[in-house]
């Protein structure tokens with residue numbers, strides 16, 4: 130069963146960011162499947178968690194670099210949301226490492242936070258990006274002029 134379904138209303142309209150958000154959903158689904166498979170093979174869960182945390186941190190860095198570059202006025206507030214999420218995930222990881230069962234809490238946090246953050250907080254930067262004429266793929270460098 131798919132844990133998180135991607136739908137068109139989650140798209141913010143910036144190609145590369147949407148691709149990253151879809152991949153965050155996919156990684157969350159992989160973590161869910163690793164947990165759901167109910168095996169005693171912990172590395173499956175740990176690998177899925179590690180990939181998800183790494184990718185999420187990279188995604189945040191990419192967004193935050195774009196904010197700095199484009200002078201987004203809500204940069205600090207947005208970063209604060211990313212930081213709260215990181216802290217919450219780290220707290221759960223510490224508990225996981227000490228033997229607590231945090232599977233449901235982790236999946237709930239990911240699902241609720243990602244949905245809210247993408248639909249509300251990330252969507253809020255799109256108008257500013259567009260006003261600064263950011264292309265659909267903001268990470269692609271401008272093509273170099275041909276001599």
Ligand SMILES: [Fe+2]
Pocket residue numbers: 150188192247251
């Ligand atoms: Fe995002």
Ligand SMILES: [Fe+2]
Pocket residue numbers: 192207211246250251
């Ligand atoms: Fe964000």
